Amino acid sequence: MSTTGAVSIRGVSKRFGPTVALQTLDLEIPPGSFFSLLGPSGCGKTTLLKIVAGLERPDTGTVSADGENITGRPPERRPFNMVFQSYALFPHMTVADNIGFGLTIGAKRERPSVRERRERVVEMLRLVGLESLSGRYPSELSGGQAQRVAVARALINRPSVLLLDEPLSALDRNVRFALREELLRIHQELATTFLFVTHDQDEALSISQLVGVMNDGRLEQVADPQTIYRAPATMFTARFIGAGSFFTADVRACGDGRAEVDVGGRRFSASDAGVAAGGKAQVMLRPEELEAVPPDPARLAGVVDTCSFFGAHFEIMVQTPLGPCRLHVREPRAPGDTMGIRWPDRAGIAYPWEEVSPVGDESEAE
């Protein structure tokens, strides 16, 4: 872990006219970490990134870099550089000139020599694997190549934090996967802090060390990817991450971080995410916790609605008396089949009951 590249956000809020983009929030980004801000569009993640970059000013609060308050500094005087979603390459410059641009700025005597500039551009070209394309113009590059140039251009000034604004969302799936690994490798090589904004949960969970889930201008949860997936702290995170099934339950008892819940007459022990004994709860069960079994009057039963193929498994939606239920199975099932559903005695997470809106399904549709 490096010692520079810590970002500290305290009491930051931002409004655009009547719209609240960010409610007052605090966030500590550890030095050298790969930190993702994850949330649906309009949740404020890009606004927060722009405030860190200096492209937007917060209405309240401070932004500090390694302990130094930089809230009032313009972007060019911050030790950060940004990779834009649209790449934002300079169309009238070659790849090499794009990458070297950051070294040609500022007072003449402070600029690196022509020779040093050339060496550092070559070093960057090598880092992103584009040595052979240095003379091309941006209009002659593929999307993946353009994004690599954008990353190299942003890294040449050796920023303490690299800001990435949905850098992969405009790319084809295969290129996106390849660049994801590339970013991870570059991060490991440089130990620069990466602050990565995305609406893609797979992307965030697969490459980050820490994920901040955002919703409605607030931070819902900041944790490592495993915790975000296995123990989402709020209903929103639970619905946004992964694809669980939600059942209404009565809480019989709780204590020791567990809640005894009753779902349609079936009692089991779920993790407690803030429910009260005697109250109602929403219990989330992950598809991998649920098991398809032959129909059995003692168990929850349902009718298969849809069956989709995912390579390693099939995902089936089952209509049950308690609501729709999502399962992963090895063999395909025909729509209309009746089947039983089983889960362990200790499974699921119980959240305080609230009206359900179909958030989880929309997040993919962006």
Add this chain to the structure above:
Amino acid sequence: MIGRSRLLGAAVIALVVFIWLPLVVVLAFAFNGGSNLSWPLHGLSLRWFRLIFGDEAFRSGLKASAIAAFATALVAGTVGTTGAFAFARRPSRLSSALESGSRIPVMLPPLFIGIALVAAMKTFAIDPSMWTIVTGHVIVTTPFVILIVGARLRNYDVTVEQAARDLGATPQTVLRRITFPLVAPSILGAMVVAFAISFDEVLITNFTSGTTQTLPLFVLSRLHRTIDPSVNAIAAILLLVPWLAVGITLLWQRTRPSRSSAAAPAEELARAA
């Protein structure tokens, strides 16, 4: 279907002939060896070009037109570009009102502008000169510059400027190294349009020129007396000078590296010209 597309083809051909025939006739007679304006031509020759270039009045008219057109292109290019930046980059109710206002000269009859300029010159006791000619031309050409440069400024990705700022460039550096190089082809194109409009402007010039005779005015005065084939040679020059300017600009833009972003202004220019 086939019958209809044939009809359409015939209509297009008729239209093209209708538009191009006068051009072809003028150009053909400009190189006519004989002195009658009748078909067929009496061999090819440059005698009419020799004749008009030997005429002192023609040469001074060409010179006056060239000076006026260059000055108009420079002034309208500068004023129009400044205006386009202000309108595109400082959006407000006032700026959009001003922008609509800046288009008014295009909608006014040139005759009206001419009369208005004469009235203004009388009121402020300004004598007609090259200055007043250029003023009239700048009034009618600036809206085109604002339109062309403004269109380019509005359809380009401003995040490249944010990216440059992010890499450490000050606003001045961004303007000099990013914005200006990207917009320059459009500015140049707009200036060529201004040049072409100014070069053969005759209505307003008639009111503001005084004793200065521009090329179009020279042609008019000549037609009053007789129609001789030298007029065709002058028409050919009036046609070819702006075409050459546009052609050279298009070629220059084609050879620039950033093809995708330069193509748009080049097409705009071709349309406007």
